[in-house]
Amino acid sequence: MPAPAVIRYRRFSLADFTEVLTLWKRTEGIGLNDSDRREAIGRFLRRNPGLSFVATVRGRVIGTLLCGHDGRRGYLHHLAVARRWRRRGVGRKLVTACLEKLRTEGIPKCNLFLFSSNRTGQTFWQHLGWNIRPDLQLVQRETATASRPDCSSC
Numbered sequence: 001m002p003a004p005a006v007i008r009y010r011r012f013s014l015a016d017f018t019e020v021l022t023l024w025k026r027t028e029g030i031g032l033n034d035s036d037r038r039e040a041i042g043r044f045l046r047r048n049p050g051l052s053f054v055a056t057v058r059g060r061v062i063g064t065l066l067c068g069h070d071g072r073r074g075y076l077h078h079l080a081v082a083r084r085w086r087r088r089g090v091g092r093k094l095v096t097a098c099l100e101k102l103r104t105e106g107i108p109k110c111n112l113f114l115f116s117s118n119r120t121g122q123t124f125w126q127h128l129g130w131n132i133r134p135d136l137q138l139v140q141r142e143t144a145t146a147s148r149p150d151c152s153s154c
C-alpha cells in the first residue's frame with residue numbers, strides 16, 4: 001500500500017530548482033524568461049533567504065511560490081500548484097506562509113504580477129482578499145538597451 005498523501009511545506013532551496021522549473025513549465029498562467037534560469041533563481045533565494053516555499057507530497061514538489069522584498073514592498077512570483085493537487089488549500093497555505101514571513105520582516109504590503117488574461121488567478125487572489133489595482137500599469141524596460149548616461153561627471 002502506498003503511504004498516504006501528506007502535503008508538507010518547507011523552504012524553497014536551490015536543490016528544488018529542476019522540479020520547480022518542470023512544474024512552472026507545465027502550469028498555465030506562468031510566464032518564464034531568462035530571469036528564471038538556475039543562477040537567477042539562486043540569486044533571488046540568496047537575497048531573500050527563507051521567504052520562498054515549496055509544497056511536497058512523498059518528497060516531490062507539487063506546489064511553489066517565490067517571495068522576496070526590497071526593504072519596502074514584498075513581491076510574490078510564479079505561484080503554481082500541480083493540477084491534481086488543486087482546490088485542497090495548497091495555494092492558500094503557500095501565500096499565507098510567505099505573507100507571514102514578510103510581516104515578520106516588517107514589510108507592510110505585498111505586490112504580484114498577474115497576466116490580465118488569467119481569470120483563475122484573478123478569482124483566486126480576490127478570493128484571498130487581494131485587491132486588483134486597475135489604476136496601475138506595469139512599466140518596464142530592459143537595462144541592457146537603455147542608453148548610457150554621459151559619465152564624464154560620474
Ligand SMILES: CC(C)(COP(=O)(O)OP(=O)(O)OC[C@H]1O[C@@H](n2cnc3c(N)ncnc32)[C@H](O)[C@@H]1OP(=O)(O)O)[C@@H](O)C(=O)NCCC(=O)NCCS
Nearest residue numbers: 029079080081086087088089090091092120121123124127
Ligand atoms: C491559482 C492556483 C495557485 C490555486 O491553487 P489551489 O491550491 O488550487 O488554491 P486553494 O485550494 O488554496 O484555494 C484557495 C481558495 O481559492 C479558491 N479557488 C482556488 N482556485 C479557484 C478557481 N479556479 N476558481 C474559483 N475559486 C478558486 C478556493 O475555492 C479556495 O477558497 P476557500 O479556501 O474559501 O475554499 C492554481 O489554480 C494554479 O496553480 N493555477 C495556475 C497558475 C496561476 O494562475 N498562478 C497564479 C498567477 S501568479
